[in-house]
Amino acid sequence: MTVPSNRPPLLQLEHLRVEFPSRHGTLTAVDDVSLEIAEGEVLGVVGESGAGKSITGAAIIGLIEPPGRIAGGRVLFEGERIDDLPYEKLRRIRGKRIGTIFQDPLTSLNPLYSIGRQLIETILTHTSLSPREARQRAIDLLSEVGIPSPAQRIDHYPHQFSGGMRQRVVIALALCANPRLVIADEPTTALDVSIQAQIIAVLKKLCREHGTAVMLITHDMGVIAETADRVAVMYAGRVVEVGPLREVVKHPRHPYTVGLMGSIPTLRGSRARLAQIDGSMPRLNRIPPGCAFHPRCPRAFERCEHERPELINDGPSWTSCWLYAPLARTGSDG
């Protein structure tokens, strides 16, 4: 995969696999996923619910709930492997070098502690500031994310904030130790539509200012279109397409991506019906052989049923679809 920069990528996922053993057999939630994020870059990871996006994010910081576990591949951060680190070392990376934002701001904050206490606690854990300095820094952070009267509100409790304000606090918490990477897992899904844009704006601004890279996980293409530099599309635990934003949106390669882009309602242009992709994403224990998408694919041919495609380069994008394999054209080839 091409990363338009000479420096090594900030984050590298190489053939990552996450499995969940269950009594129905082993479910592979993330199957041979390879991704990169460069410094300061925003990578959007998009796909339906259950496509494995959140689990990929959780795997990076080692927060997969047992019995799930990383069963293969590597996670490299700043050139070093982090997936096999002992707990304490990984803990020091979390928050300090990789921040996280979760979906629901209401449940992400401890209702019994003031937001100031939660902020200061995190700052003190990762920096060597004194408590007074930490408090000042917390107030500064709150004003950076746009909380009015931060010096008063720092002692307020989570339930005293509205949903949008809470998510700003969460962003402040994620960024308080100045991490190089932020994993944002559905940061706007639980918010009102009118607030979503604001939150995305805050996130964008802060990350630009601090040079923080973002892995933006969402099912909402609109959010991706606003924010991402590059986009990765996931389906059934696999990456089906990766490329610069414009390319993926304007010239989608993979039939799934095509369907995805086509199903987004737009204000411009007229369309009689909303296009949709027939069928639904397969359950994790019923993934078809070969290409996972082939039963729903309008352009599937024989090879798709047996061989699982790898990521194939097509111009600036990469896509795992046999349609783009060099030399292979018609279905009559084996």
Added chain:
Amino acid sequence: MIAFVLRRLLQSISVMLVVGLIAFSLFRFVGDPINNMVGQDTGDKDRAELRQELGLNDAFVVQFARFVGNATKGEFGVSFRQGRKVSTLIAERLPATLELSLTAATLALLVGVPLGVYTGLRRESPLSKLILALSLVGVSLPTFLIGILLILLFSVVLGWLPAFGRGDVVQLGWWSTGFLTRSGLRALVLPAVTLGLFQMTLIIRLVRAEMLEVLRTDYIKFARARGLANRAINFGHALKNTLVPVITITGLQLGSIIAFAIITEQVFQWPGMGLLFIQAVAFVDIPVMAAYLMLVAFVFVVINLIVDLLYYAVDPRLRIDRALAGGHGG
């Protein structure tokens, strides 16, 4: 805040009135109070006179009001069985029950909460599994059986501790205490353990369940994702959130210790109110039953009130929310 307290006070008073009504109905409708007080030979005319004298012909509401008035003064009439004033009997027996209950409750809390926290944090350790297994047995053992087994072991076989009575007591005003004598303390051990054991196992299981729930929440996940130390997560965040709902339930449980004391007092022949109540039930000694009922209700109501106030102090969400304060379990 004031509104909250006032509201709870009103609620408490209404509960007391309801219980009072039940107690009063006992007096009026269960058996004939006159029959219980006079012999078989008393003529009808005398009975009618007595009835009038005691005001038993007055309207229901009037009698009830009189009853409530008397109750607030601690006047419950005379015991059918013993012929002495109920209030005296209760005053004699109350200290024994209260000392026993308090000791048992403290024991249950001091041992139960830490064990519960431990089994919540270290789910898979063999010690946890042992504690849980024992707690299951503890919940399955009826209190009286625990008492009997303890007596068998510590009194009959080992001969270390007394099996009956209260030992020597020291009289402080109208309160008699067993805390100040060696024999009093020794006599307290087995009954207190018996009474407290059931509560302790309940507390262990409750705290553990709450802890596990809390450890699964999003804010704990977020705390981990922020790289907070385990100690901060477990004892800072998780513990506090666990203890808040535990306060309510534990408070209520402790109130019920007073009632469970009935059983323990029977097994150990502990001269408390519970024993008095059992004898009253067997004899249908209404005044004593009614008085006991009111007293227990009062204790419950007071404990409930304290628990609510505590909850209010601990959970910041309640201070702003005038809507239904989320009690655990709904």
Added chain:
Amino acid sequence: MAEERLAPLPAGAFRAALFRAWDSDICYSFRRSPVTVAAAAATLLIFAGAGFAPWVAPHDPFDLATVSLLDARNPPAWLPGGSWEFPLGTDNLGRDILSTILYGSRVSLVVGFASIIFAMVLGVSLGLVSGYLGGFVDALIMRVAEVQLSFPAILVALLVDGIMRGIVPREYQDQLAEDVLILSIGLSFWVQYARTVRGSTMVEKSKEYVQAARVIGRHPAAIMLRHVLPNVMGPVLVIATINLALAIITEATLSFLGVGVPPTEPSLGTLIRIGNDFLFSGEWWITIFPGLVLVVLVLAVNMLGDWLRDALNPKLR
């Protein structure tokens, strides 16, 4: 709306349903846990022993003709002085302990089950009424429930028992003692059922099919029953298993305190009470064996309840 008649299921479908049930999550977690299986086995054993007591018991302890004071206070068979005629020893009246335990378990189980069923019926009905009617009736019932909930079951049971004692004329007291007991214990347990059912009823009531039924002219209550009851059966059953253990303990406690079943038909609690007097003179078996059986029974029921709760809880799967 005419009821559709279901075609009779072919036999193969039934067998298939059985296999599916066996393989379902519930049965799977049951088979997986040896503790639960042991608990179920113990429970079944005691139930069988109690149920078939008249045939299984070596003696009839209540047939005064066969009971003789000469046999009184014999120790169990494996101790000196005992014999295998009375495997677990005899009590102060010469009754065989094993037999009294078998008959006693019967009483304990009957009272336990009956009171829980009574509580369930009462609680479920009140919950349905309360949830469906709402308003004043609902508020009243829930108030009573709240007040009652703050008192432990044992106290409520004692109270009801005491009241009954005052009301029922002396001649009938022994006869009715068991029923009174069932009533008292049942009355102390109805609240949890009522609250659960009330909650579900209120949820269902607001659903559209109830309004649709009203429009059609069908009585919504009948429809709700068909839909609420199945939904609610799971939690109700879980509550019932928890309460069964408590009910058995409550009955044993009441009998131990002397206000339970009459001494002519002793339950395990009564037996323990009788034996208690002989602890100090060294005849421990009179109280310990009934005690053991009681503990095993309650323990087994508790474990089954625990397993059932875990199995039915979707969050833990």
